[in-house]
Amino acid sequence: MPETIVIKSDVERNAEWRDAFKDYDINVCFWNRVADKRLVDYALVWKPEPGSLRQFSNLKIIFSIGAGIDHLKGSDIVPPGIPVVRMVETSLTAGMVEYVCYHALRFHRFMPQYERYQREQQWRTIMPVPASARTIGILGLGVLGSAVAQALKPFGFRIAGWSRTAKRVGGVESYYGDSQLNAFLGQTDILVCLLPLTEQTRYILNAENLSKLPRGACLINAGRGRHQVQSDLIGLLDNGRLGGAALDVFEDEPLPQHDPLWSHPKISITPHVASMTTPSCGAQHVRDNITRFRLGKPLAHLANMERGY
Ligand code: NDP
Ligand code: OXD
DSSP states (O other): OOEEEEEESOGGGHHHHHHHTTTSSEEEEETTOOSOGGGOOEEEESSOOTTGGGGOTTOOEEEESSSOOGGGOSTTSSOTTOOEEOOOOHHHHHHHHHHHHHHHHHHHTTHHHHHHHHHTTOOOOOOOOOGGGOEEEEEOOSHHHHHHHHHHGGGTOEEEEEESSOOOOTTEEEEESGGGHHHHHHTOSEEEEOOOOOTTTTTOBSHHHHTTSOTTEEEEEOSOGGGBOHHHHHHHHHTTSEEEEEESOOSSSSOOTTOGGGGOTTEEEOSSOSOOOOHHHHHHHHHHHHHHHHTTOOOTTBOOTTTTO
C-alpha cells in the first residue's frame, strides 16, 4: 500500500500541491480531510497548531513548507523524535535573490529619493556612488544569503557576510560570531537580514547594533519581523542615522492597520512575499527526501531544532 503525505498549506494551493505529487508513489491528503490518521507517514506543513501533529501516530518526517522553521518551535508542535526538514528549493532561492537585488539596487541608485523628487516635480541630481565604493553586508550566509551574495557580486559591490561559523563563499568577506559583528556592521552601507529567528538572533536589528552602521546606511529585512525592534528603526530613520528600510517581515503579521510603519516615508513595505515556495519545486525537494528516507540515506536539509534552524 502506498504511503501517505498530509499537506497543510493555503487551501488555494492544494490543487497545485496535488499535481506536484501526481507522478510519485504516494497518497496525498489535505489537513482536516484525513480519512485514517494512522495511515499518515509524512506531513508537509506551514504553521500547524500546537498539538495538531500528534494526531498522526505513525508520522515519520515533518517537512516545513518554508525555509524558516520558527513556526514549528514552541511546546507541543513537533512530537518528540520526529525529524524536521526545512524547505530548500530553486524557486524560493530565486525569489529571494530577486527581492534583495531589487531593493539593494534601488537604495544604491537613490531611487526612494528620486521618487520623492518626482512627486515634488523637482529636477535634482544626486551624485552617483560607484558600486565598488559600497559594501553590502548580509546577516546570515546560508542557502539564501550565499545565493544573494553571488547575485550581487557582478555589479561590483564589496560583499560581506556574517554567520555563526566561518564561510568560504567566493568573493565574499566572511565575518562570524558575536565578536566580529561590530566590525561587520561598521563597514556595511546596505544591510540585508537573512537570518533565521532564534533566541540568539531575536531583535538583533536594534538601536545599538543599527547605530554601528555608517550614517545613512539602508536596511533590507527579509528574515523575520522579530529580528527588528520596530520603534528603534523608526527613531533611527527619523534622526537620519538610517537612510531607508525595505521590510518584508513584521513582528505582527498582517501588519496592524494603524502601525506607524505603513506611512513612514523612508520605509518600503511588502506583505511577507520576498519569496515563496512553489509547489512543483517544493514537492521535488520533498520527494527526493522521501526517496532518500526509503533507501535508508540521510535526509537533506534536516533542521536542528535545538539550534533553531
Ligand atoms: P540557512 O539555515 O541556510 O542559513 C542561516 C544562516 O544564518 C547561516 O549562515 C547561519 O550560520 C546564520 N546564523 C544562524 N544563527 C546565527 C547566529 N546566532 N549568529 C550568526 N549567524 C547565524 O537558512 P536560509 O538561508 O535558507 O533561510 C534564512 C531565513 O530566511 C529563514 O530562516 C527565514 O526566516 C527567512 N526567509 C524569509 C522569506 C520571506 O519571504 N521573507 C522566505 C524564505 C526564508 P551558520 O551557517 O554558520 O550556522
Ligand atoms: C519561509 C518564508 O521561511 O516564506 O520560507 O518565510
